[in-house]
Amino acid sequence: MNRRTFFKQAGTAGLGAASAVALAAPAIAQQNPKLTWRLASSFPKSLDIIFGAAEDIARSVAEATDGNFTIQSFAAGEIIPPLQAADAVAAGTVEMAHTCCYYYIGKDPAFALGTAIPFGLNARMTNAWFTAGGGNDLLNAFLAGYNLYALPAGNTGAQMGGWYRKEIKSIEDLKGLKMRIAGLAGEVMSKVGVTPQQIAGSDVYPALEKGTIDATEFVGPYDDLKLGFYKVAKYYYYPAWWEGGPAVHAFFNREKFNELPKNYQRILSDACASANANMLARYDASNAAALRKLVAEGAQLRAFSSDILDVCHKAAKETYAELSAKNENFKTLYDSQQAFKQDAYLWAQIAEYSFDTYMMLQQRAGTL
Template sequence: MKRRQFLQAATVGAASTAVAAPAIAQAMPEIKWRLQSGFPKSLDTIYGAAEVIAKFVNEGTDGKFQIQPFAAGEIVGTPQVADAVGNGTIEMGHTCSYYYFGKDPTFAIGTALPFGLNARQINAWFYHGQGNELMNEFYAKHNLFGMPAGNTGVQMGGWYRKEIKTLQDLQGLKMRIAGLAGNVMAKLGVVPQQIPGGDIYPALERGTIDAAEWVGPYDDEKLGFSKVAPYYYYPGFWEGGPAIHLFINQGKWKELPKAYQSILTAAAGYANADMLAKYDARNPAALRRLLGSGTQLRPFSQEILDAANKAAVEVYDEVSAKNADFKKIYESVRGFRNEEYLWFQVAEYAYDTYMIRARARG
């Protein structure tokens, strides 16, 4: 190529680049959203997922799409997050779907059902068992678009001011417990209470409630429950793998450029895996510290577990008879759970059982 032709070609190339830049800029509009968490900043793992999402989206868009997280109560109270996102007061919320089961019991399925899926299974259901599609079909009725953005893993059964040895010990027990689990426990004689996380400690200390469940050792230690309720029970059969959701106003979600939708989806997916990993890494040491300070660790009896399982099935049948959305999604979860345990009993359970026994033998 002659020198003049080369320069002409280079000039044309530079011009095309100059023309392309504004087009790229237009495809990356500047957007600022607010994200209301359902959790206080002191609970760095569960609240921290909102910060993780905001960081990844900000960095992935070179600061064009900025999300500002707010802790529980800074804009609206946790019980109002779903409504605030749906009516456009805020663009996003990071919270537990089951906090809103009073609006419709179907919301509970988005987080956890008693004797439902564990953490790995609920992710499998969301991503490859039509769980996301089914839940978003329901969420759309409330002007919400949702995606899983955190999981605590199986939770503990809570803190009790007295020992719980038999079903009789549950009669009249005032317990802070969320979601449909409260309906299940009510069938066993418990008086369920809906209390935000930040208010649990004073309620236990004053004796306003007799028991409370929250998450697990890492968070429970931070909240100081062991100082006012010495008995720590397991497992939290009402939350085998509770998912925390990222709720987005449906109109705002649809307005986002596809690139931003993809980046936000990826950020939520990372937060989903990251939260579970953090809890798995931090719970062992926290449990050791709790036991070292006098916490009395207790398993629920087989009698209580069997009675609770029976009560849960009764609750699901009652709700399904009145609520077509709940029935449709619950049947999906139930079928998926049964198939999952066909596999888990072969490999996961056998492996974990052996390793736990090997550890006990030293």
């Protein structure tokens, strides 16, 4: 081949390559459109771990799309009342929310199973059920009726049993108590004489301070220290048998999510999975120091007695039987969790529990 022929063919090839680039550019642009979404959180910015998960999602999505897909995160009440975040998503007022399913049990008790139910799954089991046990598919089949799609986007781990103005020595001490408590736990508590109140996180302290409520549960030491509950109710009980591993979800307007390019859907899913893991890790890393600080400030740690737990467990089982008998949505999700829980606790007590118990004994003996 002479030089003239070579350069002629090379030039033709170059034109072909240039044409391919020109043709490919619009397709790439379509796969990475410029989008700005709004996210309504149910949590105040002061709770930096739980609100921070929304910011984690936004940051991950922006970085993965070179800034083409941006999510603006708004704290509780900034654009949407905290307990109406999912409603705003369903209506299309905002594209997504960061909230808890059980805030919406007024629509259907089945929403509770998306977060936590009394004597349910711990955090590790919750994540396993959603991810590998079919839980998230079942939840989204239910949420489709509300034009919602959800992905796990946080877990606090087992929570504390709350702050009380007086000691709770027996089940009798719960009777007549006005307590801020969310989800089905409130219904179970009502069976043992408590008057449940559902109050947004930002409104809990003033309600407790003014005596509008006698007790409150919230999350755990790290958040409770920030909110100052120890200043107005000194008895700090554990565990929160109603929230052994509560999930926080990213809710999406179902139509808006389905309209996204597949790569954006995957980026959002990965961002939520990362935020989910980060939240639990941050709480695990932060709660011990906060608990020491609370005790130093005068908080009195108390454990719920076995008698109280037994009465509440019986009330919970009665509640689930009643709901399952009349609500197919609840029964479907509950039965799946129950079956998963049977095997999960069988395995947990063999290895995890045995190892953890031994190590805790070493910690108490000072030989860790």
